[in-house]
Amino acid sequence: MAQSGxxxxxxxxxxxxxxxxxxxxxxxxxxxxxxxxxxxxxxDMLAYLRQTQVDVFxxxxxxxxTNVQAQETARALATLQRLVLLVRGGADGFGSRFxxxxxxxxxxxxxxxxxxxxxxxxxxGAEQGRYSISPGACGFGEPELAAVSDELGAPAxxxxxxxxTWQAPESGSPLAAFAQRVxxxxxxxxxxxxxxxxxxxxxxxxxxxxxxxGPRMEAPDGHPFEPGARVLRFDRDGPRDAR
Numbered sequence: 001m002a003q004s005g006x007x008x009x010x011x012x013x014x015x016x017x018x019x020x021x022x023x024x025x026x027x028x029x030x031x032x033x034x035x036x037x038x039x040x041x042x043x044d045m046l047a048y049l050r051q052t053q054v055d056v057f058x059x060x061x062x063x064x065x066t067n068v069q070a071q072e073t074a075r076a077l078a079t080l081q082r083l084v085l086l087v088r089g090g091a092d093g094f095g096s097r098f099x100x101x102x103x104x105x106x107x108x109x110x111x112x113x114x115x116x117x118x119x120x121x122x123x124x125g126a127e128q129g130r131y132s133i134s135p136g137a138c139g140f141g142e143p144e145l146a147a148v149s150d151e152l153g154a155p156a157x158x159x160x161x162x163x164x165t166w167q168a169p170e171s172g173s174p175l176a177a178f179a180q181r182v183x184x185x186x187x188x189x190x191x192x193x194x195x196x197x198x199x200x201x202x203x204x205x206x207x208x209x210x211x212x213x214g215p216r217m218e219a220p221d222g223h224p225f226e227p228g229a230r231v232l233r234f235d236r237d238g239p240r241d242a243r
Contacts, residue, residue: 005083005102006024007055007056007082007083007103008029008053008054008055008056008082008083009023009024009025009028009055010022010023010024010028010055010056010083011024012083017109017110017111017112018110018111018112018113018114019085019105019107019110019112019113019114020113020114020115021055021056021113021114021115023115023116023234026235027233027234027235028055028056028115028233028234028235029052029053029054029055029056029231029232029233029234029242030054030055030056030057030058030231030232030234030239031049031052031054031056031057031058031229031230031231031232032058032060032164032188032209032229032230032232033057033058033059033060033209033210033211033212033228033229033230034059034060034061034062034089034166034190034191034193034209034210034211034212035059035061035062035063035073035211035212035213035214036062036211036213036214036215037061037062037063037064037065037069037089037091037092037093037214038065038069038214038215039069039213039214040069040072040073040075040076040213041073041076041077041212041213042213045212045213045227046076046077046079046080048212048227048228049080049212049229050080052229052231052242054082054231054242055082055083056082056083056084056085057077057080057082057083057084057085057229058084058085058087058107058113058120058122058164059077059084059085059086059087059212060087060089060164060165060166060188060189060190060209061087061088061089061090061091061092061124061166061190061191062089062091062092062190062211062213062214063086063088063089063092063094064092064093064094065091065092065093065094066093066094067094067095069094070092070094074100074101074104075101077101077104078101078103078104080103081103082103083103083105084103084104084105085105085107085110085113085122086104086105086106086107086108087107087108087122087123087124087164087165087166088106088108088124088125088166089124089125089126089166089167089190089191090125090126090166090167090191107122108122108124108125110122111148111151111152115234116234116236117158117159117160117236117238118159118160118162118234118238118239119155119159119160119161119162120162120164121152121161121162121163121164121182121184122164122165123140123163123164123165123166123175123178124140124165124166125140125166125167126140126166126167126191127140127141127167127173127174127175141174142174145174145175145177145178148178148182149178149181149182152182154183155182155183160185160238161182161183161184161185162184162185162186162187162188162203162239163178163179163182163184163186163187163188164187164188164189165187165188165189165190166189166190166191167189167190167191168187168189168191168192168195168206168208169187169189169206185203185238186203186204186206186207186239187206187207188206188207188209188230189206189207189208189209190208190209190211193208193211193217193218194217194218194219194220195208195220196208196219196220197210197217197219197225200241201230201232201239201240201241203239207230209229209230210225210226210227210228210229210230211225211227212227212228212229213227
């Protein structure tokens with residue numbers, strides 16, 4: 001990845017494990033979604049994603065089980081001509097020894113994405129690897145969570161923190177405790193995909209993001225969800241649904 005550049009109306013700069021976004025307009029549009037590790041996005045979904053007119057895409061898992069699958073997805077997403085941040089999920093089993101297009105970033109090793117007073121904390125993988133597709137897929141445990149929470153400390157004055165993670169922080173889990181310790185004001189997650197899909201942004205409760213491509217997600221009653229993305233506008237007051 002380039003150390004600096006631009007995407008839509010924002011410029012970005014990478015310093016160590018923090019990606020800083022600088023808006024070039026009054027607000028910044030970010031789409032958060034999940035994909036399918038089984039197949040790349042089809043042309044009609046790519047057309048939909050372009051129509052969202054966002055500045056940055058964040059994909060919470062579903063990039064590829066193998067290097068070949070991940071490369072196919074990367075080539076498709078590269079046509080969006082926007083910065084795409086990938087946060088690995090428990091079903092992503094691809095390695096790291098292949099090149100990505102310049103606008104596609106494996107952001108799993110990043111600590112955060114800073115946008116003014118908003119700090120997006122990216123957390124990849126499955127807790128204890130229990131949802132992982134294979135032993136080589138991404139997982140984490142309490143020691144990693146404790147180390148990062150100590151590193152981050154309490155939010156600075158005026159700082160708003162948002163946790164973006166592949167796995168839901170289930171009640172009583174180490175991940176839920178981590179969200180509380182770091183002062184996350186809200187959570188976006190991609191799995192389990194059978195949870196309720198909220199139609200409106202509500203930071204008071206963890207929010208499942210839509211799956212943009214691949215097999216359709218289903219509600220607890222079996223009703224299929226439409227593919228898509230959660231598109232948020234970030235301004236000086238924080239995130240809200242884009243209209």
